[in-house]
Amino acid sequence: MTMEKKIIRFHLQLLLIVFCMLTFNSGNKALAQNKTQYIRIANLVIDTTQLETYKAALKEHAEAAISKEPGVLTLYAVYDKDRPSHVTVFEIYASKEAYNSHIQSPHFLKYKDTVKDMVKSLVLLDVIPIALETKKHN
C-alpha cells in the first residue's frame, strides 16, 4: 500500500469517528426522555438562621450525586426569590432503582445527617413528564 493510500484510509477512519460521536450525542438526548425515568419534586422549608449552611450542603450533595452516580441525571435546586427559606429541587433519576441506590449512597446519608436540624418541612411529589425539553448541552 502506498503512503498516499494509507493516509486516505486513516482519514476515512477519522471521519467515521466523528460520525459516531455525532450519532452518540443525539442518541443520548432521546434516551433522556425514556419511560423508565423516575422524576420527583422536593419542596422544603429551611430554618432561616441556617439557610446559608443548608444551601452549601445541598450544593455539595448535588455535585457529588451527579458526578458519582450514573443513574442520577438531573438535580436542579433553587430557592424562591421572595421567600428564600423555600427550596425546590427538581430531580430526574434514570429509574426507580437508581433512586433507591441514590438514597443509600454515602454522600446522600452525609447530606441527610448534616441538614437534619435545618429542614423544617419536606414534601416529596412523584411527577409524570409532559415534556422534558432542553437544549442539547444545557
Added chain:
Amino acid sequence: MTMEKKIIRFHLQLLLIVFCMLTFNSGNKALAQNKTQYIRIANLVIDTTQLETYKAALKEHAEAAISKEPGVLTLYAVYDKDRPSHVTVFEIYASKEAYNSHIQSPHFLKYKDTVKDMVKSLVLLDVIPIALETKKHN
C-alpha cells in the same frame, strides 16, 4: 505542493475541526450555569375535563420554544402523579431578555390563546439557583 502534502494539510484541518467541536461542547455546559440566567417555576391547576388537550398544547409549545428560540434553555413540564390536574413547569432562560422575547413569540401567543379556558390557576415563582447539576447529555 505534492498530493501527499495536500492530503496531510486537509487532515490537520479536520483534526482542528474535531478539536473545536469538543471545546464548544464543554464550553456550553459551563455557559448553562452563568449568572445572567432567568429561572422560574410555574405552578398551574388545569380544568380536569380538558387535561389531555392542555397537556398536548403544553408539549407542542415546549418543543417549539426549545427548537426555535436560542434563549429558551430548559422547559421541564410535569404533572403530579396523585393530583394530575396540578402541573409544574421548571423554566430556564438564558437571560431576562430571552424570557421577554419568548413571551412575544408566535408559538407562546398561540399556546396562551389555546389554553386560556383550561387554566384554573397560575402561580409564577422567580427562583435563584443553588445548584443546577445535570449529566452533560441528559
